[in-house]
Amino acid sequence: MSSVTQLFKNIPVNRDRIIPLDFSNAKTLPESHVWSKPEPEPEPMIRPIPVISLFNPEQAILQHACEEWGVFHITDHGVPHSLLHNFECQMKKLFSLPMHRKILAVRSPDESTGYGAVRISMFYDKLMWSEGFSVMGSSLRRHATLLWPDDHAEFCNVMEEYQKAMKGLSRRLISMVMDSLGITHEDLGWLVPEITGSRTESIQSFLQLNSYPVCPDPHLAMGLAPHTDSSLLTILYQGNVPGLEIQVPEEEGSRWIGVEPIEGSLVVIMGDLSHIISNGRFKSTMHRAVVNKTHHRVSAAYFTGPPKNLQVGPLTDDKDHPPIYRRLIWEEYLAAKATHFNKALTLFRC
Secondary structure, rough: OOOHHHHHHHOOOHHHHOOOOHHHHHHOOHHHHHOOHHHOOOOOOOOOOOEEEEOOHHHHHHHHHHHHHHHEEEEEOOOOHHHHHEEEEEEEHHOOOOHHHHHHHHHOHHHHHEEEHHHHHHHHOOOOOEEEEEEOOOOHHHHHHHHOOOOOOHHHHHHHHHHHHHHHHHHHHHHHHHOOOOOOOHOOOOOHHHHHHOOOOOOOEEEEEEEOOOOHHHHHOOEEEEEEEOOOEEEEEEEOOOOEEEEEEOOEEEEEOOOOOOOEEEEEEEOOOHHOOOOOOOOOEEEEEEEEOOOOEEEEEEEOOOOOOEEOOOOOOOOOOOEEEEEEEHHHHHHHHHHHHHHOOOEEEE
16 A cells, blocks of 8 residues: 555545535536635745756755745646647546546545545534545556546546656656755655665655536635645646735735646645655645636646655754754655644644
């Protein structure tokens, strides 16, 4: 069982919330999906979110993006535009199926993959205006066969090609951001075992497809509630429809700003593990997804992390900045996140 599987397996399950609302028949916003108050419009950005070209990335800019923002766009990433287009088309094909077809691949309480509501909904009183499809390993073809018994090959092939591209890109990104901290491949043997000679398990990944249907009253609804990712980093495909927002701390509290899509780019979000390994230097950014009244939006999050049995902790020799987090087994952190959600990081401070 992978580390991400363990995370989802530990989350307390409310059986009534596994199957999302049939959004195609929803003409008004049900009380179950009305949040406590209308969500204000995100404020205009004073500073643009960093855009980093991977053709010739500057280490100083990358480090600044990780430390000050915890989120940035990447361009020139090498993932073909045709693949991104086909990938989005297949996501829309999936989520456009009628509900009686989608529930054939519904995620059961003891599974981490398949169709269903986003798992973090278990931590909130209100439901979210979204649906998801979780992909990992051999589960893809099993669930796809249930949805399209005789016509699932194209969907599976595109999903597998996308995951292969994300795997290579995530390795490259992790090497780049860790190198900016002076952390070498030898420190991350699980990342590139063929280089270090390590025989341990390699990088773990998980693909989450998200659908945010057109909403009759988007100012009262929530697509995906505020959270940080547990991963080392997340690569997000958000298409051309806005919806991603990040929380920016300020002297008098915090505010939400929208991450406007850039044609052909991907968004990188630093996770809790990056925050731990960097001894707090890299931000694990709180983010959410909002919905709209005119466009169906799809997105895909590719989560990357180490093997579940790996011991992790701040990788620093700086005597002026002693570790602020204790060393821990990665599976231990995932279990804490599954129970304490956004408060998990504070439990591991020294």
